[in-house]
Amino acid sequence: MNRADGTPDPGTPDSGTPGPEPRSGRRRGRPAGSSRAAGEPSARERIVSSARAEFAARGFDKASIRGIARGARVDPALVHHYFGTKEQVFEAAVEKAFAPAFGVPDEVATAERGQAGERMTRFVFGLWENPATREPLLAIVRSAVNNETAARIFRGLVARNLVTRLAQSLPGPDPQHRVELAVAQLVGTAVLRYVIKIEPLASAPAEDLIAQLAPVVQHHLTGEGVPGAPPAGSAA
Amino acid sequence: MNRADGTPDPGTPDSGTPGPEPRSGRRRGRPAGSSRAAGEPSARERIVSSARAEFAARGFDKASIRGIARGARVDPALVHHYFGTKEQVFEAAVEKAFAPAFGVPDEVATAERGQAGERMTRFVFGLWENPATREPLLAIVRSAVNNETAARIFRGLVARNLVTRLAQSLPGPDPQHRVELAVAQLVGTAVLRYVIKIEPLASAPAEDLIAQLAPVVQHHLTGEGVPGAPPAGSAA
Numbered sequence: 001m002n003r004a005d006g007t008p009d010p011g012t013p014d015s016g017t018p019g020p021e022p023r024s025g026r027r028r029g030r031p032a033g034s035s036r037a038a039g040e041p042s043a044r045e046r047i048v049s050s051a052r053a054e055f056a057a058r059g060f061d062k063a064s065i066r067g068i069a070r071g072a073r074v075d076p077a078l079v080h081h082y083f084g085t086k087e088q089v090f091e092a093a094v095e096k097a098f099a100p101a102f103g104v105p106d107e108v109a110t111a112e113r114g115q116a117g118e119r120m121t122r123f124v125f126g127l128w129e130n131p132a133t134r135e136p137l138l139a140i141v142r143s144a145v146n147n148e149t150a151a152r153i154f155r156g157l158v159a160r161n162l163v164t165r166l167a168q169s170l171p172g173p174d175p176q177h178r179v180e181l182a183v184a185q186l187v188g189t190a191v192l193r194y195v196i197k198i199e200p201l202a203s204a205p206a207e208d209l210i211a212q213l214a215p216v217v218q219h220h221l222t223g224e225g226v227p228g229a230p231p232a233g234s235a236a
Numbered sequence: 237m238n239r240a241d242g243t244p245d246p247g248t249p250d251s252g253t254p255g256p257e258p259r260s261g262r263r264r265g266r267p268a269g270s271s272r273a274a275g276e277p278s279a280r281e282r283i284v285s286s287a288r289a290e291f292a293a294r295g296f297d298k299a300s301i302r303g304i305a306r307g308a309r310v311d312p313a314l315v316h317h318y319f320g321t322k323e324q325v326f327e328a329a330v331e332k333a334f335a336p337a338f339g340v341p342d343e344v345a346t347a348e349r350g351q352a353g354e355r356m357t358r359f360v361f362g363l364w365e366n367p368a369t370r371e372p373l374l375a376i377v378r379s380a381v382n383n384e385t386a387a388r389i390f391r392g393l394v395a396r397n398l399v400t401r402l403a404q405s406l407p408g409p410d411p412q413h414r415v416e417l418a419v420a421q422l423v424g425t426a427v428l429r430y431v432i433k434i435e436p437l438a439s440a441p442a443e444d445l446i447a448q449l450a451p452v453v454q455h456h457l458t459g460e461g462v463p464g465a466p467p468a469g470s471a472a
Contacts, residue, residue, distance in 0.1 A: 146378055155434050159435070183428065184421060184425040184427070192423065199395070223465040228461030
């Protein structure tokens, strides 16, 4: 059921233990990758992983190139060398955190017409229910909610890689608008369930939520009606 | 159309201009209200307004009692005197920012059964489309998204004053769960429209969104079906 399997996210085990601050100039501006063992992440990969952790822990405003470099065990000059500005490191981190979610358009494009809402909803819940994909997504959303620059970068990436591509497989007018109403239902559910953690939503089984939300997502995507589900136990 | 009229939010004109920092001891611990002119906000009101602005500008983590006191032109000791801790000032600020939204349950309770979704959706958009009510709400949501303590306070207030009260007027099982799915659709729309500002949603006329979302909100609240809206201009 978990469709997040096989995503390119390696879990970045080494960014979780940044260790003590490397004070003096070790590996100044030198790509650590040049002498790394096979299978070890490259310096660039370590920087992106560290950036994700830094933005998650401190937000876009407070995150620093220096802190990112420290977490990646490289010199700050190397972060500038690979990415330029903090904004560009952020964009790379967003792109990596969102890479699994960018599978949604293919999921919808390959679905039979009547199944698009269910496929999209199930795929998205697969990403959220797995902490390895959920936490990076939440971290990025937190940053974007709190900083106008981060919001702009986030907006551009989501528009290009998610909304526009999803809209391409939908017939009818205003497909981007429809996609966004569907995304709104899912994003709002994520905010209440995983961030605010309001009950009973936070503890509801994912399968129940998929069953309840898929018809609504289908409605937004395709304009199909939603079958009534009159509350059992009450005829009022 | 704007249902936010008549809310208790006075716009807090004086918290917008905190002025230069009062360095030395002016009005140390003295309620400024004792000599204020008629119609001027009390020191307590000024503190809550200043707290809202401080939490909005700096987030829960970075906001300080000292900064709140400065914005309210009172001594920090007075903030402690009225509210105790930063958490308690935050709770008062959330409560004030959300006061207009706490009108939603009455709006739904007094609606005819078939109109609950439309009344709730229109009421909520009325709050959002008015910057005087939108900005405080967004500021609080930003704080809650970024801090576990703020999220807990926010969760408690929303559960007590919004979800539980709304659920009381709904028949059938799991009314709180249903309310939260409806709120999720609206909150997600707000995040995309007012925070991330993704197009075309950000520029869509509010009336269009109300027309599109009210049937979905009605579905979540009551279990009623949503009529199909097959995309015009395409039979695919």
